[in-house]
Amino acid sequence: MHSDTDLISFADRLADAAADVVLRHFRDAMDVDNKLSEGFDPVTIADRGAEQVMRALIESTYPDHGIVGEEFGSVRADAEHVWVLDPIDGTRSFITGVPLWGTLIGLTRNGSPLAGMMAQPYIGERFAGDGKRAWYSGPKGKRDLKTRACSALSDAVVFTTTPALFSPVERVCYDRIEEQARLARYGTDCYGYCMVAAGQADLVIEAGLQSYDIVALAPIIEGAGGAVTTWTGGSIMDGGRIIASGDKRLHDIVLRDLSRCPAG
Template identity: 40%
Template sequence: MPDFFAFACELSVAARRETLRDLSTTLGLENKNPGGPFDPVSNADRGAERAMRELIVEAFPDHGILGEEFDDRAGTSVYQWSLDPIDGTRSFISGLPTWTTLIALMENGHPIMGVIDAPYLDELYVGCLDSSWKEVAGARTSLRVSNVRELGEARLATTDPFLFDGDAAAAFKTLYGSVPITRFGHDAYAYARLASGTIDLVVECGLKPHDYHALIPVVRGATGVFGDWSGGTDFSAGQVIAAATRELYEAAVEIMRAAASSVPPPKDGD
């Protein structure tokens, strides 16, 4: 695992070289979802994923690769790498600082190590087995979630409240009205802050595997809870709740559970 962690750091450095080269660039900008909600991809997305893929193929030719921008690469090992070169491309092309690169190591389909790298902020968040930590300028700090157990004390985050529709929108409105603070627009960075203890609850819909694979070890390694809207761990519908404590998670599930079955799973391009 230490060797894999060192390699994951190499991947994040390679991705940073691509993404930090032209901050907020719109070069090669395309909409991957024509006719639907705007889903942008830029040359920086493609370049960062391509750079990480090349390193993986060279170092671990038997490992599989699951990426956002290119076709999956089958492997012969029990290990796969899940890559999201820029999580928060809308923020990236708007010159906002909280976009991230997500890297996960999977073993037999389960994430065992996750990296949330915030290049512009120079913050690296790592979750591995039963611990999580943050690295800034080579200094490592252990991560632990808050001890908030009640919605009335919770700091809630979601990427965009307008992504919730129908019953899910109504449920999220109830959740929003149950907490004193809600922050929008931080994508995967919100989960890094949950692991750090400054956000207590994140609720999202429409996530794909590359969106959440890296988040799971980071949140759980910081003793947080990461589950679905029904109280389980089936993320195929893209419905995620991350919480600081079991009590807070169950309180959110009680509100979101009724909407779980009414939300279709995410489709390619969403």
């Protein structure tokens, strides 16, 4: 029987293993494959290799645990503990040399997020949380993470990776929020969520996410004092349309608007 502390510490070992792979390829020549017959969803040797080493480490250390990964699917997904892995969240940034990508390592227990980590090995930063607290380590040392107060949309800094995430009807709903915000920034992938947890921004709005895109980030946001739900206020476990807010008052404001947004 392993304690929650042991399991959370194990995420650092997984992040170290992934870093050894991805740093060999970042800003180096590599082949880029497209996972879609229509559109563009890139994957590289770094994505596949990092997930493989993490999966091997989990299998050798916790063989009864489940694994859900972006590149190699699911095993024992109904286990009590399940690791949810995205070896490179932000592959488009990765293949263009922009360091706004990270390795996402989530852990669920009985179908709910228990802990999560976003590791950015090129910059040397890690953001982690267990839903009750969140913490950071990096070039500026170690510290706890705390979201900042922002109760009005007119004061908010909002992130989305790209408006292309949204369907035409979702884009109308998103634009209505962005037009009221103080500042909007694009291209952030997992970093946007971590900046909300760090008190640098206030809101992330996205759509079309998979579980491995968000499960690791929810305990960080919530541990820092924020909120993460779907656009209708539901669980993030299956991904979909996601709102992450640093201030729960702001979350309620945005939910009232986006909860009325039609699907599709």
